Amino acid sequence: MTCPPVIRLEALDKVYQTGEVAVHAVRGVALTVEKGEFAAVMGPSGSGKSTLMNLIGCLDRPTGGRYWLDGEEVGALTKSELSRVRNQRLGFVFQGFNLLARTSALENVELPLLYSPHGHRARELRRRSREALERVGLADRAGHQPSQLSGGQQQRVAIARALVNEPALLLADEPTGNLDTRTSIEIMAIFQELNRKGMTILMVTHEPDIARYCRREIVMRDGRIVTDRPVADRLEAADELAKWRGTAMEERA
């Protein structure tokens, strides 16, 4: 046992109390995700996927159970320590991108650095966010505002923002939910590349086709994990993209 799992959940519970009705969104979930894994969380709508992601992402607190991130128990942390964890160790990608409007791609990517406790110099900020944009292939769009970018490009800016502080864990809640198939595969290519370099990724998706780019498949129903197995017929996004280019060329020929 050299290093602790990135995520370890024990009997995690989340109950939403809305008036008289209590909604049990997550029920006693136990889960372990090791370093370097790439897991898809699937399941029908309302099964508690987003709730679980928000708990793992330290955006929300569980009503029961325990959660260790990199071996550190999160339940004991203060609000401000949780912010520090989100800033330094987690990257979050949302279905709706959540970029700041009227703010350039570069400045959007810089955002986590501005809240970093290390206090980077302005030039260092520029350099690192430019680097992150390069990693998602958007270096030439640094000055563009979200309204001047396509959905896929906006999601790549959001990924660059999640990566800029070099987190240990990347969390993505339906990152391809608003994108077409081709663009979705491009996003998967970025994720697979990151994962190959050692990044741990946990991703919620509705689409079985997208889950096939992952290494592990977790299925939830009614707040519980019902299936947890490796992906059998795994796809390589790079190959799929090459196929797309091939068909396009055939069509043109």
Add this chain to the structure above:
Amino acid sequence: MKFTATWTIALRALRRNPMRTGLTMLGIIIGVAAVIAMVAIGTGAKAEVAASIEQMGQNMVMVISRAARSGRVHLGGDSGVALTKQDYDAIRQEVAGLAGATPEVRASAQVAAGNQNVNTTIYGVSEEYPAVRAWRLERGSHFTETDIRGAAKVAVLGQSVATNLFGGGNPVGQMIRIQHAPYEVIGVLRAKGANMMGRDQDDLVLVPWTSAMVRLTGETSFRSISVQAESAERIPEVVEQITTLLRQRHRIPEGREDDFLIRNMQDMLEMATSTAQTMTILLGAIAGVSLLVGGIGIMNIMLVSVTERTREIGVRMAVGARSADILLQFLVEAVVLSVGGGLFGIGLGYGTAHLVSAKFGWNTLVSLDSVALAFLFSAVIGIFFGFYPARKAAGLDPIEALRYE
């Protein structure tokens, strides 16, 4: 997080909405400009009042006859005795610490030179009048003690009279006629301009008081006697002596009121400047209200923008902003709005004061105090009115804020 980062964050947020930023600042700009301009006008008026009172003569004490003032001369018990020539001589001889003295009689008269004539006021005064009233001559000389004793027919002209009668020419040595009697012009006073009430102070002719009494008024008493104390410190002593002397001469019994008034310039100066001070404070306070309204404008905009920017706050928290960072960001935004508005306002207030000076000829004075005060006040307004919205923003829950539609 470092302080520079907070600045970067706040300034970027303000830059994202230049219209809102500008309009919010406008409230503070107008408020600060109003305070600066109003206080400048008040302070300028105060300085002008002080200057015009000082113009009446340094360390001057004025004894005014109550009888002459009310126009009731020797009308029984209560109305006092007028100031007589004997009173004047007694003051000159017996009061210690005097640098000079002059009585004053007045008469309206027609003055003519050649075919020009004007209606003006003739002042009968002593040879010490220019010293006591701190009013020097522009050309020629003032009359002497000999002229007084001989009731000489000599005159010193005020600027307006000189110009009206002689145009640009030199009146010294020329003859004028006052009520048909010929007088020789021996001097011209320096121009003094209009007084606070707008009356032309240069519209007068000075003649020896003896001549005025004999030839013009026919009266035997003075309207007032002005004396000059040797120094400001001796003023109370001089006032004391004159009071005792005149009460004794007018036989006023113990416990009865004086039948004359004594005004000293120091008191008048204090009274007038304190009135001007009150006016300044009043103007400043009214302007201060508009500054307060500007501050409430900031709070209003900040509150609206906290709601409007809930998602933005959620995103910031999701990428690692702590509550304290959000609080600080909104506070810095508010302070930048108010202090930035304050700086522009100082410029605008300064400009307005200058414009008022140029356009209406009012004296204005932008004091450093009012600039510092307005600036400080706007910063305090920023912090005060920015705090509540900032705390509201910082208190948001990250997941709630992200879900906000």
